[in-house]
Amino acid sequence: TGDIDQKTLESWAKKTFRQSTPPQLLPLASTHTGNFGGKWLIVDKPQRTQSQIIIGYPGISIHSPDRDALKIANAVFGEGFNSRLMQELRVKRGWTYGAGSAFKFGSQAHSWRMTFFPKTGDTLPAIQESLRMVDQFVQNGITPKEFEYAKNSLIRSAPFGFNSPEKRLDNLLLETLYQLPQGTMIQEADRMKAIRIEDVNLAIKRWLNPEKRTVVIVATASDLKESLSKTFKIYPENLQVTSFLEE
Numbered sequence: 001t002g003d004i005d006q007k008t009l010e011s012w013a014k015k016t017f018r019q020s021t022p023p024q025l026l027p028l029a030s031t032h033t034g035n036f037g038g039k040w041l042i043v044d045k046p047q048r049t050q051s052q053i054i055i056g057y058p059g060i061s062i063h064s065p066d067r068d069a070l071k072i073a074n075a076v077f078g079e080g081f082n083s084r085l086m087q088e089l090r091v092k093r094g095w096t097y098g099a100g101s102a103f104k105f106g107s108q109a110h111s112w113r114m115t116f117f118p119k120t121g122d123t124l125p126a127i128q129e130s131l132r133m134v135d136q137f138v139q140n141g142i143t144p145k146e147f148e149y150a151k152n153s154l155i156r157s158a159p160f161g162f163n164s165p166e167k168r169l170d171n172l173l174l175e176t177l178y179q180l181p182q183g184t185m186i187q188e189a190d191r192m193k194a195i196r197i198e199d200v201n202l203a204i205k206r207w208l209n210p211e212k213r214t215v216v217i218v219a220t221a222s223d224l225k226e227s228l229s230k231t232f233k234i235y236p237e238n239l240q241v242t243s244f245l246e247e
Contacts, residue, residue: 038211038213038234038235038238039213039214039215039238039240040214040215040217040228040232040234040238040239040240041214041215041216041217041239041240041241041242042217042219042221042224042225042228042239042240042241042242043216043217043218043219043242043243043244044219044220044221044241044242044243044244045218045219045220045244046220047220048120048218048219048220048223049119049120050117050118050119050120051117051118051119051120051123051217051218051219051224052115052117052217052218052219053115053116053117053118053123053126053127053215053216053217053218054113054114054115054215054216055113055114055115055127055130055131055134055213055214055215055216056111056112056113056213056214056215056216057111057112057113057134057208057209057210057212057213057214058109058111058112058207058209058212059103059104059105059109059110059111059112059207060103060105060109060110060207061105061106061107061108061109061110062105062106062107062178062180063107063178063180064109064207066199066203066206066207067103067105068188068191068192068195069195069199069200069202069203070103070112070200070203070204070207071103071154071192072142072147072150072151072154072192072195072200073137073142073200073203073204074101074102074103074112075150075153075154076142076146076147076149076150077101077114077133077137077142078099078100078101078102078114079100079101079102080100080153082149083099083100083101084133084137085099085100085101085114085116085130085133086098086099086100088129088133089116089118089126089129089130093122093126093129095116095118095119095122095125095126095129096116096117096118096122096126097117098115098116098117099114099115099116099130100114100115100116101113101114101115107178107179112207112208114130114134116130120219120220120223120224123217123219123224124224124227124228124231127215127217127232128231131210131213134208134210134213135210137204137208138204138205138208138209138210141197141200141201141204141205142197142200142201142204144197147197147200151192151195154188154189154192155189155192155193158188158189158192159189161185161186161188162185162186168186171184171185171186218244221241225239225241
């Protein structure tokens with residue numbers, strides 16, 4: 001379209017998108033009050049040779065002051081090839097090709113989840129190891145070496161979150177929808193620089209409860225249900241089986 005100056009663009013935008021009243025934001029969603037802890041679900045799919053596993057925990061809202069600290073924590077635990085989860089489940093044991101964890105953020109507390117996909121014979125030990133890792137993660141936190149590596153990586157990669165007009169517009173949209181101060185997204189690296197390892201480890205203990213987990217396994221139920229119940233001492237009311245055809 002050729003060159004255009006900011007004044008001309010703003011004038012065009014105001015004429016084109018002008019409105020008589022400001023947009024009305026939807027009210028924030030209410031906090032989830034359901035019961036968490038010890039829930040297991042097998043999504044039964046016949047003749048599976050591989051399991052798809054999601055293990056979820058209650059998370060935090062996008063407004064939490066611990067959000068940036070927990071991003072560092074998650075980078076150590078399950079983000080990227082050098083993360084603990086990938087190293088333990090894939091590199092050291094060869095149980096899964098991929099493994100990772102991530103926070104899902106919403107206007108209210110959402111979730112923290114990890115995923116991996118071992119073959120049927122490795123499903124139980126892979127789940128055991130991942131749960132052990134979460135226990136250790138909460139109890140001991142992260143090391144100074146892990147902290148420095150994860151923090152510096154996130155700071156260096158932060159510009160990729162706003163290095164195009166599309167991303168900057170997307171950030172502005174998120175800030176508007178979630179009622180965040182303008183500039184929240186682009187200022188993430190600056191906030192990261194002020195975070196200490198003590199902040200990260202306190203945030204882990206404050207928010208991650210190993211007992212409040214929900215485990216979902218897509219697998220052939222007849223191959224796993226009995227051994228799963230015995231291995232993890234699951235009460236019958238905490239183990240649900242549903243067909244992959246059900247909504």
